[in-house]
Amino acid sequence: MSSSKNPSSSLHEKAGISPPEITNVAAINQIKKNRRQQPSSAELIDGILNGNITSLSRAITLVESTNPEHTAKANEVINGCLPHANKSIRIGITGVPGVGKSTFIEAFGSFLTQLGKKVAVLAVDPSSSLSHGSILGDKTRMEELVKDENAFIRPSASGDTLGGVARKTRESIILCEAAGFDTIIIETVGVGQSETAVHSMVDFFLLLKISGAGDELQGIKRGIMEMADAIVINKADGDNIKKANQAKLEFNRALHLFPPKKSNWQPKVTTCSAITKDGISEIWDTISQYFVQTNESGFFPEKRKEQNQFWMMETINEQLKLNFYNQPEIISQLEQNKKAVQNDEISPFTAAQSLLSVYFKK
Known part of the structure; x- marks a missing residue:
């Protein structure tokens, strides 16, 4: 059998086409310059x-x-x-994945822009712990709101912070307020710990729920219930209306078991459908009532002051952490100490103290 290649065979290589030479070097250099x-x-x-x-x-x-x-x-x-800045209403919205946060925010945001409001949505997208990548799909899910000229949607990767909500989100609020947005909505990932961070930077905390999740009987997670200024049972449409109303009654009973809030505000429970838009206007009425009551009592401005102090301390903590890990001496010894801890050659506490001693002696 001949070893020579058959020219008619599909495996036969044909001469390729040489790429054209770059003729407009000046244009390419200008593009690179503009990018820089x-x-x-x-x-x-x-x-x-x-x-x-x-x-x-x-x-x-x-x-x-x-x-x-x-x-x-x-x-x-x-x-x-x-x-x-500081001339907006800041609303935090949380809920477990699947509760319909993005659909609700789109319906609620569109309702607010129709009232003449300028709405900024800071949506946090969970990052992969392996690749650290993030889909950032909120703009896709809010396809109508993203086209609204009075709305701004900014999806951000959560990174390694609690639900992605930290100092960076707090600073983004300031920038959005300065740009003229009078209603700031912060959507959490809904993983549990992020709610505390959101609560520390918003004026009104809204918890989205769905009926039939079993949370009504256990009063859901007590910490989140205590933080919520309103609970909204979403997806109250079609055959689910009766179940949503039943959930509303049971959540109302659960709320009465909690001590009064510092603001003296009694959290409200309501139902809505982000699809049919039923109940959306009532939610805004509840939020408006909250702001009137807390402004008259003086709680609203006092809470803003406390939040500013809290974020000053958080910024200090974060900057110290960043500074620690960016020190050349720490970088060079950190891996050695990690391996020593893994091999049980030294305790984690001794290893940590050793690194801290290096840092404070620099």
Whole structure:
């Protein structure tokens, strides 16, 4: 049998086509140059105050950056926007996956923009613990709201923080307020721990539930119930209306078992359907009543002050942590100590103390 290749065979290689030579080098260099150019802090601040969405998005990206070189510039932008912030209603929305948070936020946000509100949605998308990637699909799920000129949706990867809600989300609120958004909605991942972080940065905390989940009988998770200013039973449509109303009664009974809130506000339970839009206006009425009551009592401004102090301390803690892990001496010894701990050559506490001693002696 001949070993030569058959020219008619499908395995026969044909001569390829040579790629064309690059003829417009100047154009390519100009594109690269423009990509490298970044607006100054003053330009970003000016753009944000004028309601420029591109400037707002760039500033949030800068705030979310883990590059230490971006920290100083991000702080300049935040400080420049701060005098123009604090003029919004901040609403936190949480609920387990599958409760319909994105659909609800789209229906609720569209209702608010029809009232003349400017709505910013800061949605946190869970990141993979393996690849650290994130789908960031909220803009896809909120396809109608994303086209609304009075709405801004910013999905962010959760990273390694509790539900992705930390100092960066807090700073993003300030930037959105400075850009003229008067209603800020923060959607949590709904993993349990993130609710505490959200509660510490919003004025009103809304818990989304669905009927038939079994939570009515156990009063759901006590900590989240105590934080909630309103509980909304979603998906109250079709054959589910009766079950939703039953869940509403049982949640109301559970709420009466909790001690009074510091705000003296009695949390409300209501039902709604994000699909049919039934009950959406009643939810806004509840939130409006809350703001009237807490402003008259003085609780609202006092809570904002306490939150500012809390986030000052959180920022200190986070900066100390970042500074610790970025020290060359720590970086060089950390892996050695990890291996020593894994091999039981040293206790975790001794290893930690050794690294801290190096850090404080630098």
